[in-house]
Amino acid sequence: MPARTPVKTLDAQRYAQTFAAFVARSYEYPAMTDRLVGFADQLPEGFACLDIGAGTGKVIRDWLACGGRRPERYAAVEPNPAHAAELHEAVASLGIDARVDEAPFDAAYPIPGRFDLVLFSHSLYWLADPVGCVRHACDALTPAGRVVAFLQGPFGIHPLYRLFNPRFDRDHPPGPHHGFSSAELVVGLRDAGLRPAVHFDPTPLDLTGLFDPGQERQRDEYLSFCLQIEFAQLPEPLKSDVVAYLHAACVQDNGRLLWYEPNATVVVER
Numbered sequence: 065m066p067a068r069t070p071v072k073t074l075d076a077q078r079y080a081q082t083f084a085a086f087v088a089r090s091y092e093y094p095a096m097t098d099r100l101v102g103f104a105d106q107l108p109e110g111f112a113c114l115d116i117g118a119g120t121g122k123v124i125r126d127w128l129a130c131g132g133r134r135p136e137r138y139a140a141v142e143p144n145p146a147h148a149a150e151l152h153e154a155v156a157s158l159g160i161d162a163r164v165d166e167a168p169f170d171a172a173y174p175i176p177g178r179f180d181l182v183l184f185s186h187s188l189y190w191l192a193d194p195v196g197c198v199r200h201a202c203d204a205l206t207p208a209g210r211v212v213a214f215l216q217g218p219f220g221i222h223p224l225y226r227l228f229n230p231r232f233d234r235d236h237p238p239g240p241h242h243g244f245s246s247a248e249l250v251v252g253l254r255d256a257g258l259r260p261a262v263h264f265d266p267t268p269l270d271l272t273g274l275f276d277p278g279q280e281r282q283r284d285e286y287l288s289f290c291l292q293i294e295f296a297q298l299p300e301p302l303k304s305d306v307v308a309y310l311h312a313a314c315v316q317d318n319g320r321l322l323w324y325e326p327n328a329t330v331v332v333e334r
């Protein structure tokens with residue numbers, strides 16, 4: 065068992081800041097948008113969507129910007145005040161019937177009515193009982209409805225987090241299921257008697273320039289999000305170990321430096 069190094073876990077505001085640095089280098093979002101446009105085409109006329117852990121509203125904004133079918137009713141759950149502020153602005157600009165709740169979702173959350181699409185976009189890591197939350201969402205589906213969860217596959221950040229997290233002595237825990245992937249979700253859902261389908265999209269993370277001299281601040285912000293710690297404060301040699309691992313996990317492709325991170329989509333129907 066390696067010695068554990070004291071580290072500071074991100075607070076809600078730092079989470080929101082480092083998340084922005086992460087999203088700026090992610091190819092996951094266009095793939096998620098394509099999937100949402102496709103799902104919307106299969107839903108009934110006037111469909112309703114519940115977006116759990118809606119973040120800044122980027123997902124709903126990008127989706128509706130594609131010009132596909134729009135939800136007639138949209139409800140979002142987002143407890144991080146920094147994200148909720150951006151989400152309120154995003155939905156106000158979209159001209160849809162929207163409601164935003166800043167209370168946290170859990171397996172006993174009072175879901176307001178029935179929904180055709182319940183979306184967990186990279187939010188299951190934050191829920192104490194992810195499988196119980198998906199089951200709870202299934203109970204609120206219309207007969208033709210589906211739960212869609214976007215989350216990391218067991219690649220990329222998943223092994224990085226699981227390799228280094230045991231070496232940290234945190235000042236407080238991160239979200240309850242950081243390090244959770246589609247692999248654990250699918251097994252948990254099957255054990256709960258559900259029949260999930262899983263799809264992967266080839267969605268690398270673009271780390272071009274991140275290891276160049278002078279880019280240490282950007283690199284540290286990025287790794288702060290991946291590991292949910294204040295990475296800049298990590299002492300040597302642990303800091304160099306993480307950087308060397310991440311750099312070695314990347315490949316060059318047409319002048320870009322890519323870290324392979326296939327995004328997973330897990331779908332559960334009633």
Ligand SMILES: C[S@@+](CC[C@H](N)C(=O)[O-])C[C@H]1O[C@@H](n2cnc3c(N)ncnc32)[C@H](O)[C@@H]1O
Nearest residue numbers: 116117118119143144147168169185186187190
């Ligand atoms: C990785 S972000 C994803 C945001 C957005 N859905 C996206 O895909 O860009 C996870 C989000 O889940 C939110 N979250 C954390 N705990 C939550 C809870 N108990 N219920 C609902 N959302 C939660 C966080 O505040 C954060 O905005």
